[in-house]
Amino acid sequence: MKIREIASLLGADVLCGESQLDEEVQSACGSDMMSDVLAFVKDQGVLITGLVNPQVIRTAMMMDMHCVVFVRSKRPTAEMLELAKEHHIAVLASCSRMYEACGKLYASGLGSEACANG
Amino acid sequence: MAETLRFHYEVDGNNFTSAGAASVEVKRKLRQLGFDAETIRRVSIAMYEGEINMVVHARGGSADVYVDKDCITIILADRGPGIPDISLAMQEGYSTAPDNIRALGFGAGMGLPNMKRYTDEMKIETVLGKGTTVTIKVYTNGANKL
Numbered sequence: 001m002k003i004r005e006i007a008s009l010l011g012a013d014v015l016c017g018e019s020q021l022d023e024e025v026q027s028a029c030g031s032d033m034m035s036d037v038l039a040f041v042k043d044q045g046v047l048i049t050g051l052v053n054p055q056v057i058r059t060a061m062m063m064d065m066h067c068v069v070f071v072r073s074k075r076p077t078a079e080m081l082e083l084a085k086e087h088h089i090a091v092l093a094s095c096s097r098m099y100e101a102c103g104k105l106y107a108s109g110l111g112s113e114a115c116a117n118g
Numbered sequence: 119m120a121e122t123l124r125f126h127y128e129v130d131g132n133n134f135t136s137a138g139a140a141s142v143e144v145k146r147k148l149r150q151l152g153f154d155a156e157t158i159r160r161v162s163i164a165m166y167e168g169e170i171n172m173v174v175h176a177r178g179g180s181a182d183v184y185v186d187k188d189c190i191t192i193i194l195a196d197r198g199p200g201i202p203d204i205s206l207a208m209q210e211g212y213s214t215a216p217d218n219i220r221a222l223g224f225g226a227g228m229g230l231p232n233m234k235r236y237t238d239e240m241k242i243e244t245v246l247g248k249g250t251t252v253t254i255k256v257y258t259n260g261a262n263k264l
């Protein structure tokens with residue numbers, strides 16, 4: 001799925017990474033606990049979270065993720081967006097709740113690879 | 119490669135926001151050196167969890183990174199309270215992190231288990247009241263420019 005499609009499925013604003021909207025991502029992971037995200041890697045392209053602090057962006061960087069989606073109308077700080085830009089991570093913000101956002105993406109074919117690992 | 123590359127970082131215990139910056143830097147260096155993505159990811163995730171632990175549990179510390187052709191070694195040393203029961207600390211889900219840390223997305227008790235999972239060797243040396251040293255090693259597959 002393209003990042004562009006994720007944005008449109010979730011009615012999300014693109015806060016940075018406009019030029020990356022045509023990048024393909026294979027799978028996603030939704031969590032507010034960063035160690036859980038770090039536990040189950042396997043080329044997950046998207047992190048969906050309601051947590052807002054710079055460690056969210058660093059976690060995505062560590063995992064080589066291409067996109068972070070903030071749910072529940074959470075807005076990242078300017079500092080976080082700088083960090084994301086610097087590391088080529090697209091940042092989206094949606095007013096969907098976590099359950100709804102994950103459900104929409106999953107139903108549209110964006111899987112998770114976490115099961116293979118956990 | 120004839121010589122081992124060595125990098126040293128101080129990890130500020132008073133600044134949760136900057137925690138992980140050293141791991142980001144190491145990740146960047148390993149990329150430049152041409153290591154494969156999987157090796158880099160394993161090293162940087164393990165180091166990141168170790169850095170976070172030093173900030174959250176031990177008021178900061180230092181990280182020394184040694185890069186050889188076949189092996190990357192990271193020594194995370196702090197002067198924190200030490201770990202009373204290492205096997206308990208190694209259990210998935212065990213955490214003494216306070217609620218304010220959990221609210222920041224850490225404290226799921228997965229850090230040490232993650233470090234073990236992503237590395238080939240891990241050793242914890244700890245003295246109560248004096249500090250903890252965690253040594254992790256990742257063997258590379260030799261596919262790099264060194």
Ligand SMILES: Nc1ncnc2c1ncn2[C@@H]1O[C@H](COP(=O)(O)OP(=O)(O)O)[C@@H](O)[C@H]1O
Nearest residue numbers: 171175176207213214215225226227228229230
């Ligand atoms: N550097 C350290 N100094 C003192 N205690 C530590 C250190 N690292 C880990 N611990 C202890 O081990 C526990 C488990 O660590 P970890 O698996 O990383 O989980 P978490 O950090 O989420 O609590 C911590 O809650 C803490 O009690």
Ligand SMILES: [Mg+2]
Nearest residue numbers: 170171229230
């Ligand atoms: Mg931890």
